[in-house]
Amino acid sequence: MSVQEQSSEEPGGASTEEPAPAGAHPRSLAEDLRARDDSSLSALLRARPDLITPVPTDLTQLATRAGTRASVIRALERLDRFALQSAEALAVAPEPAPYGTLLDLLAGDARDPAVVEALPRAVAVLREQALVWGSDDRLRLVRTARELLAPSPQHPSPTGLGPTVAEATAGMSPGRIQELLTAAGLATTHDAVSAVRSLTGLFTDRARMAALLDTAPPDSLEVLSRLVWGPPYGQVTADPASRLRWLLDRGLLLPTAPGTVVLPREVALHLRAGRAHRTTEPFPPPVELASVHRPQVVDSTAAGQAYTALATVEELLKDWDEGGPSALRAGGLSVRDLKRTAVALDVPEPVAAFWVELAYAAGLLAPDGEADERYAATPAYDEWLELPAAERWTRLATAWLTATRTSGVVGGRDTKERTLAALGPGLDRSAAPEVRHRVLSLLAALPEGGSASADSLVARLHWERALRGAASSDDLRSRIARWTVTEAEYLGITGRGALSAHGRVLMGAPPGAPAPEPSTGPERTSGPGAKLPVHHRHHHHPVPPLEPRSPAEVAAAAGRAAQLLAPLLPEPLDHVLLQADLTAVAPGPLRRPLADVLDVLADVESKGGATVYRFTPGSVRRALDAGRSASDLQAFLTAHSRTPVPQPLAYLIDDVARRHGHLRIGAASAYVRCDDDAVLNEIIADKRSQGLRLRRLAPTVLAAQADPATLLEGLRAMGFAPAAESAEGDVLITRAHAHRTPPRTAPEPVPDGPPSPDTTLLGAAIRAIRAGDLASTAPRKPSAASSSSAVPERNGALPRTTSAETLATMQAAVLTGGTLWIGYVNAEGSASQRVIAPVRVEGGFVTAYDHTADEVRTYPLHRVTGVAELADEQA
Numbered sequence: 001m002s003v004q005e006q007s008s009e010e011p012g013g014a015s016t017e018e019p020a021p022a023g024a025h026p027r028s029l030a031e032d033l034r035a036r037d038d039s040s041l042s043a044l045l046r047a048r049p050d051l052i053t054p055v056p057t058d059l060t061q062l063a064t065r066a067g068t069r070a071s072v073i074r075a076l077e078r079l080d081r082f083a084l085q086s087a088e089a090l091a092v093a094p095e096p097a098p099y100g101t102l103l104d105l106l107a108g109d110a111r112d113p114a115v116v117e118a119l120p121r122a123v124a125v126l127r128e129q130a131l132v133w134g135s136d137d138r139l140r141l142v143r144t145a146r147e148l149l150a151p152s153p154q155h156p157s158p159t160g161l162g163p164t165v166a167e168a169t170a171g172m173s174p175g176r177i178q179e180l181l182t183a184a185g186l187a188t189t190h191d192a193v194s195a196v197r198s199l200t201g202l203f204t205d206r207a208r209m210a211a212l213l214d215t216a217p218p219d220s221l222e223v224l225s226r227l228v229w230g231p232p233y234g235q236v237t238a239d240p241a242s243r244l245r246w247l248l249d250r251g252l253l254l255p256t257a258p259g260t261v262v263l264p265r266e267v268a269l270h271l272r273a274g275r276a277h278r279t280t281e282p283f284p285p286p287v288e289l290a291s292v293h294r295p296q297v298v299d300s301t302a303a304g305q306a307y308t309a310l311a312t313v314e315e316l317l318k319d320w321d322e323g324g325p326s327a328l329r330a331g332g333l334s335v336r337d338l339k340r341t342a343v344a345l346d347v348p349e350p351v352a353a354f355w356v357e358l359a360y361a362a363g364l365l366a367p368d369g370e371a372d373e374r375y376a377a378t379p380a381y382d383e384w385l386e387l388p389a390a391e392r393w394t395r396l397a398t399a400w401l402t403a404t405r406t407s408g409v410v411g412g413r414d415t416k417e418r419t420l421a422a423l424g425p426g427l428d429r430s431a432a433p434e435v436r437h438r439v440l441s442l443l444a445a446l447p448e449g450g451s452a453s454a455d456s457l458v459a460r461l462h463w464e465r466a467l468r469g470a471a472s473s474d475d476l477r478s479r480i481a482r483w484t485v486t487e488a489e490y491l492g493i494t495g496r497g498a499l500s501a502h503g504r505v506l507m508g509a510p511p512g513a514p515a516p517e518p519s520t521g522p523e524r525t526s527g528p529g530a531k532l533p534v535h536h537r538h539h540h541h542p543v544p545p546l547e548p549r550s551p552a553e554v555a556a557a558a559g560r561a562a563q564l565l566a567p568l569l570p571e572p573l574d575h576v577l578l579q580a581d582l583t584a585v586a587p588g589p590l591r592r593p594l595a596d597v598l599d600v601l602a603d604v605e606s607k608g609g610a611t612v613y614r615f616t617p618g619s620v621r622r623a624l625d626a627g628r629s630a631s632d633l634q635a636f637l638t639a640h641s642r643t644p645v646p647q648p649l650a651y652l653i654d655d656v657a658r659r660h661g662h663l664r665i666g667a668a669s670a671y672v673r674c675d676d677d678a679v680l681n682e683i684i685a686d687k688r689s690q691g692l693r694l695r696r697l698a699p700t701v702l703a704a705q706a707d708p709a710t711l712l713e714g715l716r717a718m719g720f721a722p723a724a725e726s727a728e729g730d731v732l733i734t735r736a737h738a739h740r741t742p743p744r745t746a747p748e749p750v751p752d753g754p755p756s757p758d759t760t761l762l763g764a765a766i767r768a769i770r771a772g773d774l775a776s777t778a779p780r781k782p783s784a785a786s787s788s789s790a791v792p793e794r795n796g797a798l799p800r801t802t803s804a805e806t807l808a809t810m811q812a813a814v815l816t817g818g819t820l821w822i823g824y825v826n827a828e829g830s831a832s833q834r835v836i837a838p839v840r841v842e843g844g845f846v847t848a849y850d851h852t853a854d855e856v857r858t859y860p861l862h863r864v865t866g867v868a869e870l871a872d873e874q875a
Helices: 003-009 029-034 038-047 059-066 069-077 081-091 099-107 113-128 143-149 174-183 192-204 206-214 218-227 242-249 265-271 295-319 335-345 349-361 379-385 389-402 432-444 454-464 476-491 501-506 551-568 592-601 617-625 630-640 647-659 677-685 687-692 708-717 759-777 784-788 803-816
Strands: 233-235 254-257 260-262 289-292 365-367 375-377 450-452 577-579 583-586 603-606 611-614 664-666 670-673 694-698 701-704 820-825 831-842 845-850 855-860 864-869
Touching: 029 059, 038 113, 038 759, 059 069, 059 759, 069 143, 081 099, 081 113, 081 143, 081 454, 099 113, 174 192, 174 242, 192 206, 192 265, 206 265, 218 233, 218 242, 218 265, 295 335, 295 349, 295 389, 295 476, 295 501, 295 551, 335 349, 349 365, 349 389, 349 476, 379 389, 389 432, 389 476, 389 501, 389 551, 432 450, 432 454, 432 476, 450 454, 454 476, 501 551, 592 617, 592 630, 617 630, 617 647, 630 647, 664 708, 670 708, 677 694, 677 701, 687 708, 759 831, 803 820, 803 831, 803 864, 831 855
Parallel strands: none
Antiparallel strands: 233 260, 254 260, 289 450, 365 375, 577 583, 583 611, 603 611, 664 670, 670 701, 694 701, 820 831, 820 864, 831 845, 845 855
């Protein structure tokens, strides 16, 4: 690597090279970037947004940042499998490598036509992301990427290749190298360098190498076959067997350490027929079509699931209306509380965790912040309840799409072996939004009504992010993908495994048409089990990063999705069907006032397409305790029933109402009073009242040592219908107290690195980088400072001139319209270089058009470190 290349890729290094002449090969990554147009730089910054956080001062700094280890690792993690295989092949190729050499390593001697077709795209991806630079006849992998991907004993290459002959013989004695030449049938040389070159030439010559191997014993060839695809290292004893000795004598195996040998890279490539990888994957695996349903069936099924999702979230928060379970000291729900919630919702515990986390992500529940912290609904929940059903659904679905909290990991262990609890810390997985979006995009690319197998979706994701997901089918991205398929069905984004019309629109795709599919494979016919591409492979493009959508765009997509979903949701009903067996049947969803009253007046007996409510003495008493009278209940049921109020139900209400309040309980510690002393005698005589420790104060009054609430519940358990009363003797109306948290914001997603920049930011960043690059590379006229000052000017250093020289040069530039290069230190002490065209100098300030910022600015002269005129051809 040349000095110039090192300077541009070394983190923190400053480039000292002059711009390359037009048409010359770039000498560094910085020069390569300097030759790119704005659209190419824009594509680089979109693919690697970490490079503009903060915005680099010039292209040299951009190149330096693009070569840092953290940034290169992140870029490699986002490559698809074939682009990564291409980078791995470049890491084992000579540097610089012609395009033909790279093609040979990937396509092999057989010249795989799929590889020939796909390689230009892969090289374009690597170039776009500044992982590869140089022309096609001099391709160079960024040094950090080569270090990460090249083979070494500590970090074997994914290709399974070992070191080259030159690398493996670096510490070998010259005499031993000459012995290898003689044993291989080559003429000896006068020095080790030419000897290594001669041996390398033999191993890379297919004809001579084949002739040499034809003379090898079969046992020796069997040893080579075990090492050829890696790992290339093996163990030998101090006295190797004859089959190993034959290979060692001819350099087909080379010692790397005592007792260790390695298969040289050139030998392995010959045995592999020139291929760097055992299997190349130039195109993504096609998504398998599992089944096809009519779009109307998919949409109606998804709408039914969407309604169930709304009902489940409402049921959850209604159950926590008076204050939900306590928060653990470390945060989150206890295992016992999650089990209780699962029983209340009649779902398995993992599904209960999903609904709890969804409500939390949507900002509908949160901890209340009290000393004895409990979970409860937020004020936003009450606002959410007032929205139309379709809009309530879009709030939930949008929150799920963007949430990084992942309920699927609940019950697992964190890095400190602590159990992960629902609503607790440690549930954020920054890859979740990207994986969800990608899975739904792949479903959107199928024909309408088509569902895909989870395995084929996971295989596709592995290809698209090879470094992150290639190790195991149970890695995090795979699990998130499988959870996405399930959770999208719970929410009603999909129906029967296929993406619904409202789900498609919610993602920003037009309804009724497959979303653009960036990755393709060979075309096949449709049908169950078929593998369906969307575009021909000639139009294959890399998987794009998620395009950021503004809040207005997200809201507009949610509004369109709600419009599509609304007609499919069942219309709320204002009536029930009362039956003689003390039940009421709701043939569909009920309007909120009717549902709220029925929840108090009756108990839910069963759910489904129709909800069955049962009236019991306890449920009627609950309504009376809430302040309803018997006549109110009779009138309510008459108004909302399509059938007459059955006589048994009317009798039940009248009977409970007649006895309700006959006994009065107040605070003494507690007392019972009743106008009928026979009832009090009955209570005292009942053995079940002994725990209440009652005693008679008067013929119509009993005193108790229990508190009023305990006394109330105790007498109700004995079959009485007491009513609580106030200190003034009035009946207390007991309504459920809706506990709410203070206003809370929904949890913010944890981003997976810097967000993708929008078009405005990209344009401004590129202008600033180019202007800064102009300031750092433009030729300068010799200044007086270079001859009269002790501080010389250097490329990359700020100009230094005296205050008088700075002022005089500025005033001259105003008169001549010249352009100047200045050094400037802002109020925070940050130094920068700028190219300006001064317009006015007065009052200790210079007003100038700043080419760096692309605008007119005013600078204090005392913050200008120095000034230099640009050369005539640049001015």
